[in-house]
Amino acid sequence: MIVAGEIHVTLAGALIALFIAGTVGSTLWWMLHPPVSHVQRIAARAEHELERMVDSLIVAFSPEIDSSHMVALAVKLARGERSELLALYVIEVPYTLPPDAEMPAEERVALDALGAAETIANKNNVAIRTEIIRARSTKQAILDVAKREKANLIILGSFREGKYSGAPLGHSIEEIAADAKCDVLIGVEGKHGTLLMDESVQTS
Numbered sequence: 391m392i393v394a395g396e397i398h399v400t401l402a403g404a405l406i407a408l409f410i411a412g413t414v415g416s417t418l419w420w421m422l423h424p425p426v427s428h429v430q431r432i433a434a435r436a437e438h439e440l441e442r443m444v445d446s447l448i449v450a451f452s453p454e455i456d457s458s459h460m461v462a463l464a465v466k467l468a469r470g471e472r473s474e475l476l477a478l479y480v481i482e483v484p485y486t487l488p489p490d491a492e493m494p495a496e497e498r499v500a501l502d503a504l505g506a507a508e509t510i511a512n513k514n515n516v517a518i519r520t521e522i523i524r525a526r527s528t529k530q531a532i533l534d535v536a537k538r539e540k541a542n543l544i545i546l547g548s549f550r551e552g553k554y555s556g557a558p559l560g561h562s563i564e565e566i567a568a569d570a571k572c573d574v575l576i577g578v579e580g581k582h583g584t585l586l587m588d589e590s591v592q593t594s
Contacts, residue, residue, distance in 0.1 A: 447473050448536055449545040451503045452480040452528040453496060454560050457547030459579040461507045464545045465516050475518045476539060477507040480531045483524050490524075497522070529565040541572050548578045 449464040451457045461477070468475040479500040483489055504520040511518035525531035536544055546567075549560035567574045 445471070445473055446476075446539055446541045447543050447545060448476045448478055448532070448539060448541045449507065450478045450480065450532045450566075451500070451547075452482060452532075452562065453499070454482075454528065454549060454562055455546055456549070457545065457577075458503060458506060460545050460547045460575075460577045461510050463577065465511050465514050465518075467543075468511075468518075469514055469516045474539075475511065475516060476535075476541075477504050477511075477518055477520045478532065478535055479504055479520075479522045480528045481522065481524045482528045482531075483526060485526065489526070493524075528562045529569070532566055533570060536570060536572060543572060544570055544574045546574065546576045548576075 447464055447468055449457050449460055464475060464477075467473060481493060481496045481500055483491060483493070487493075500522045504522070508518055508520060521535070523531050523535065532544065535541075544566065546563055549563060563576060567576065
């Protein structure tokens with residue numbers, strides 16, 4: 391007999407109701423928190439690595455390493471990640487000369503290269519430091535500065551043409567990439583590429 395105003399709940403009915411409520415709740419939670427796809431995990435890991443990579447940047451030059459076309463990319467990375475940017479020029483002093491020998495032609499080239507880097511950085515509102523080092527070994531000088539600066543990324547351009555057979559990479563670049571304790575980015579300028587160009591040059 392059913393009495394008006396009273397509800398009788400059986401054990402089976404209660405279990406069914408709990409099962410339905412749990413199913414609906416879990417479905418709603420899944421809809422609000424979809425599983426992360428493999429692509430999303432890769433993208434998140436790459437973003438984290440980029441943040442770690444570009445905390446401190448060095449773009450390096452020498453008589454054998456032409457990094458002028460890499461400055462724009464270094465500035466873009468530094469601006470996007472608010473990183474510290476150092477433009478370094480290494481004047482390699484041959485063993486036939488004393489360590490403090492005057493090398494005015496090389497010094498003028500160094501000042502021109504770093505001046506151009508400063509100009510690009512200033513146009514993009516990026517703080518940049520410049521430094522000229524005289525050393526016997528370009529590789530060791532760059533690696534020592536990278537260690538001192540606790541650099542996360544060394545940016546190198548292609549081999550300066552004319553001294554060897556025009557190959558884009560030289561011995562110093564290969565040695566730096568092999569022995570560096572941080573990441574090394576080497577850029578070879580393409581004939582029709584625009585990624586490594588300064589934005590102000592592209593729009594002018």
